[in-house]
Amino acid sequence: MKQDGDAASGLPVCFVSSHEGFLGSIKKLIKDFVVTEIDIHGQQVNTAASAPAPHCSEEVSSRCKEEAEEHHAFSADCRFDLTISSPDSLDLSMILGQAVSEQLEQFVVSLRDDVMEDEGETPGNKELSLGSFTDKYQRANVHRAVRHRFPFLMTVTIQPEIRVREDPDYRELSQLVTEEEAEDFFRFIDAKVQDSSYTFHPDENKEHRTAVHHFLNRRFGKLVETKSFGEQERTAISVRLRERGRPKKRTADERREEDVYTAFTLCKENLETLEAISYMAATLGVLPSDFTYAGIKDKRAVTYQSMVVKKVLPQRLMEKRAEFEKRGMRLSQIRSVAEPLTLGRLQGNHFDLVVRNVRPHAVDDAHTSAEKQRHIASLVEEALENVKARGFVNYYGPQRFGTGQGVQSDHVGLALLQEDMVTAVRLFFSPEDGDDPPSQAKRHFLQTDNAKESLALMPVSKARERLMLRALNRYGTGPEGCAKAWLSLPHGMRVFYPHAYCSRVWNEAVAHRLATLGHGVRQGDLVWMQGVVDNMDDNEESSTAKVHVVTEREEQQGVYSLAQVLLPMPGNTVKYPENAMGMWYRERLARDGLESCRFRVGSLKMNLPGCYRPMLANLCNLRYQLQTKEEGAGGGEVLTLNFDLDSSCYATICLREIMKCDP
Template sequence: MDCGSIRGIADEADCGISAFVNWELKPIGGALKCFPEDFVVKELPLPDTESGEEEDEKQFLRFRLKKRGLDTLEAVDALAAACHVPAHRFGFAGIKDSFAVTTQELTVPRSLITEAGLRKAAANLPGLRVGRVRRSRRPLVPGRLRGNRFILRVRGIQSSAEEVKAAVESLKTRGFINYVGMQRFGKGGVRSDLLGLAYLQGDYVRCVDILLRQHSGEKGSGRMPKWAEVYQRTNSAEAALRKLPEGSCWAERRLLRALRRRQDIEGGTAMPKWCDEEQTSPPKKRMRWGEVAREAFLALPRTIRALYAHSYVDRLWNLGATERRQMGLQPVQGDLMDDTTQPGTCRPVHLEKEEAAKASIFHLLLPRPGAGVSLPGHHVGQFMRSYLAYDGLDPEELTLEAPNTDDPVRLTGCMRHVLIRPEKLSWYLEPNVGIPETDWADQPGTKVSRAVNHFARARAKHDLDESKSLVLDFQLGPGQYATMAMREVMRRRPPKAPPRHVVFSDTEEEPESLHQSRERGKMEFVARTLCDFCERFPLLE
């Protein structure tokens, strides 16, 4: 069930995803995302507040985009090229999965393209459809949506109907940990969270290295895609671009184009050769590689660079949520909670001991570090500060460099609920089916493929005669991941083991309950990612 875009470079443990709400639940198993039609996403826009306004005052075209086999950035890039409009002029509220059939709304300025031009440009693009074009006064920006509706099919269910009912009821009543999903942490051979850390640290050489000297395939395989091999061997952006498949590697393509512009200016990829006879004048002074890397990386769109930085913060949030789950499912002193006196707001409230007993765990908040948020008043907050400090970062001063200005941009923090319950959840079981029917004439169900889905498809095919399919329909809020909801009911629980907690020095205080579990003493280890903590942080068992 891992997201196909990151399989082979990271797993759930690498991204801080390791806990469950209901540890005693018997998982139902099955395979998710065998085909794009098994994962349908419909964006839920905010209510329309523009009725009655003059049409001439509405300076944007707003339209519905339906896509299959592409993520939102890839779809916007293809649409922008067909419309001859810069990609950054398209607005959208959220990024939708690639291995899915998704529907969402986009905006583009009317001054750049007409409705007829938009429809004509999209008509021949594979995997894209444009419809319901109308005028709008405001552009769409990330987060400006009510949520998403998901219609999912889990194939190869071997569990009984009673077990499936118990699992779905547990999800409906007890919810799931609101982890940031796997798709936020990588695509192809790139770990987005590591790239975001390099960006926050201002290490642009490492940013370019992560994007362009990537690996792909299953864990244990060091094979790179062909274009990356060419770039590593030649350092030529032009040669790498010639090997880069059309319509793939959105960020990598933009970075290579920026490097190619610099190489064209400076006359190639290597320093000029000059012999003793021609040494009448010194060689032309070139820009240092660190400056070239900075220029090329900052040429990426601002929203994309911010996504990389948020990916690093999101991984820290996942780790913090796992630590908080080990403290139990009751509010405790130091937690941050919804302010129930103002419905619809997420203003954090520091709980005192007597207030904790009356609060609901579904009001529990955990901050994504950044400007404007405070950290919890217990050891989870201390853990998050220590984690950032280890990487040389300050939770109050997370800043990003921007091009053409000396003023850094502050990374904005926000509050995120730890536990979520799906809304309007319904489900049913049906006999397992083969390849789903599709109305995408240009992309029949057998053509779209991802390496991660080979196992899922094979398992579903093997179980075709005996197993069932579970179909679910539910809604989640903005930034909440259906894959994490399904993980709660599908994933096997690991064997029972003493809680493991990350600390950063022998002098840091721990909760009293942890002292009782230190029978075997302390093992020091250092890790960069959660599964690699043995390389980085001291850990207590």
């Protein structure tokens, strides 16, 4: 085991092999880093036959159902669900085009300015055209996304044009209740979920409650029924959708489109998974949440992954393939299936990598070109055979924390766990060193505290930042306003930051464990019980039942290997090692003021149960080739690598162990 201090990436430098390693460059070209998902049948998704569907057999179906039930805030192997679940996160610029989207933003700002000037008087007759949409799916998506994002607007279709104006009913209700309640009520009305209800805040003023009742019955009496319940100052108004009798009979086409699931393999280049989904959703006229997938893939790479979209027929997806290709996405193996995918429903990933300009760490004293090549070949062979035999430290990779950022995601996550919302917001808006538009907007916010001006400077493509700035503009930059700003992000985006903090602690824990307790299995370590083959659970009862504490006798007899040892990701359902590492965890969390942290942030609706992660990971099916390239082809020694990793393992971390440096 070797430990040298901190790497440039901020990750601990702790290795399990003592070979020398070598230098080299990865991701020089996008095609140098190819990631292909391996499905639950062990097939690479770009070559697997299209016949098997997610419901191939009763046994597989049962297993998938169990996996889905066990998958909560933390997934079985500590991945997190970034599925965009509401139109809040749908980038309207994808649907409307950037120019119209910016016009809509300005239109909303002008309406707000009018409200402030008119002090609540009758609204004017301002309107904005969003353009013409000949595709009925796109029209439906525009209506839904705009009304959900801006509940105070009403959308009107004058076929095929869509126009927006302020909703006078919203203006009237917002004079009776808070704007937040008015927005939530209009989202409730727009959703029209059968048997659902909405409850306003308690109101001790009976006359005021009567005014609210009258307004609701006058404007929405055909849709809802209202009643007051509670006692004295806790009395509140509850609104319930009226029963609609027999549901409207859907046409055969409507039934087919509503119930259909279409699977496909997505190949993307230099594109984030969620960015690709947003574009496809906007083009097809569905929501991003209608897409399901097994895992998030790297941006700076060529990646192949399985996806399923609902409410879109295979024929329609095929018709859009040419349009998607213009955005760096290729769709193949399009076919009908019976159900969506679930996050984590994969065996792992296959990697095809190219390391360029391979050379020794030390100055090469070899005199001839042939001697240098033999020396490099010897270094590469020793490194790869060592890692093949011993595995590598299973660190979370730098992309977990945000590469190239001045303030990394784990710092934001710590502030959220400390429930310091203001600090978390200011860390979130820490600018990069450069002078690009996002950094300028962030810098302006930190210097002026003016969210409105910063929003005007922030590029439309920065969805998270714009959601936060809108909320800060509306609710202020104090503790309550900052909490509401975090709540404006979808849950998966919010929980990303505390997860990053917990991942940082795990990385430090594994480095400390190897440095202080070595490579043997020690009394008090945690291991999977023999015979247990499931991956990590986030369910308290099942996970603690499968985790075993190593006894003194088991340590002496060498019952377990280091590959079976687990370390916990901090959370509220995990147990900690019953040796020196347990104390290390307590002291580490206390150092950040989290000694009594319950890993729940109620104000942000976040719960972190924690999970377990093996200290070591292994690569499988390794193949490699070292070649000397001519100067015209990039020059130097070029190493081609092909291998498989389990899900939630990082190829960059594997390369780090092989090369003994940050690649």
